[in-house]
Amino acid sequence: MHKMNSSSKNVLIKVSDLYRNFEDNSVLQGVNLNIYEGETLVIIGGSGSGKSVLLKHLIGLLKPEKGEVEVEGIKMSSVKQKDLFRIRRKFGMLFQGAALFDSLTVWENVGLGLIEHENMKKKEILPIVKEKLAMVGMSGIEELKPAELSGGMKKRVGLARAIAMNPEIILYDEPTTGLDPIMSDVINKLIRKLQKTLNVTSIVVTHDMKSAYHVGDRMAMLYEGKIIFDGSIENIKTSENPFIRDFIEGKSEEEI
Numbered sequence: 001m002h003k004m005n006s007s008s009k010n011v012l013i014k015v016s017d018l019y020r021n022f023e024d025n026s027v028l029q030g031v032n033l034n035i036y037e038g039e040t041l042v043i044i045g046g047s048g049s050g051k052s053v054l055l056k057h058l059i060g061l062l063k064p065e066k067g068e069v070e071v072e073g074i075k076m077s078s079v080k081q082k083d084l085f086r087i088r089r090k091f092g093m094l095f096q097g098a099a100l101f102d103s104l105t106v107w108e109n110v111g112l113g114l115i116e117h118e119n120m121k122k123k124e125i126l127p128i129v130k131e132k133l134a135m136v137g138m139s140g141i142e143e144l145k146p147a148e149l150s151g152g153m154k155k156r157v158g159l160a161r162a163i164a165m166n167p168e169i170i171l172y173d174e175p176t177t178g179l180d181p182i183m184s185d186v187i188n189k190l191i192r193k194l195q196k197t198l199n200v201t202s203i204v205v206t207h208d209m210k211s212a213y214h215v216g217d218r219m220a221m222l223y224e225g226k227i228i229f230d231g232s233i234e235n236i237k238t239s240e241n242p243f244i245r246d247f248i249e250g251k252s253e254e255e256i
């Protein structure tokens with residue numbers, strides 16, 4: 001696999017001066033961020049800092065008050081409906097808490113996009129579902145219901161669903177939150193593995209610094225509505241900004 005330096009990389013997603021509030025709660029207050037093709041960008045920040053809100057803007061689930069998100073040069077604010085579908089299909093998302101449907105089986109959950117968008121039948125979908133479940137180490141559980149799964153298994157089924165439609169970009173919202181250290185490691189390794197085997201661009205939102213260091217090529221930190229750090233893992237570890245230091249030291253001690 002080729003590894004390019006940042007100057008020759010293509011910008012896949014560009015976030016410019018993004019503002020978003022919920023009534024009097026100003027969440028995003030001028031976010032600027034580039035996401036480059038093929039990288040794994042980790043976005044860190046405290047609980048409630050707006051990480052999930054930012055992710056939802058990337059995929060067009062939330063609209064900004066002001067500012068712009070461009071995906072492959074297309075402005076999400078003025079995108080035509082047919083382009084919006086095409087762009088959405090580039091994304092796979094692992095939601096916080098996996099967000100599986102309890103009344104559906106594992107295969108129905110993983111195959112949901114294929115059922116809804118491709119109009120495929122069970123016998124066409126099953127081989128794809130099995131392939132994706134095998135990729136996340138969850139073979140043989142197609143007929144189980146989410147209630148029969150542990151937290152780590154649910155996350156992996158959620159991940160199988162995220163990759164079911166062969167996305168170019170995978171968004172992970174708190175992939176290790178709520179998992180024990182061993183299962184967190186399994187998920188971290190999976191993120192790395194998928195990045196290599198699928199050649200995808202990944203954006204991982206987390207407040208788990210151990211996970212951030214493990215999976216990230218580059219790091220961005222959200223604080224008081226803005227990106228206060230954007231750079232390499234080596235650079236964040238040596239940052240002298242007190243807000244960054246407090247965050248990375250506090251969290252890494254807690255998690256280890």
Ligand SMILES: Nc1ncnc2c1ncn2[C@@H]1O[C@H](COP(=O)(O)OP(=O)(O)O)[C@@H](O)[C@H]1O
Binds near residue numbers: 046047049052053
């Ligand atoms: N749909 C919503 N309606 C109102 N407030 C929201 C909504 N989504 C998020 N918020 C608020 O925005 C802030 C950032 O939330 P979020 O992005 O979920 O934080 P986190 O960094 O923990 O993911 C929080 O104060 C949250 O209460």
Ligand SMILES: [Mg+2]
Binds near residue numbers: 051052
């Ligand atoms: Mg969140």
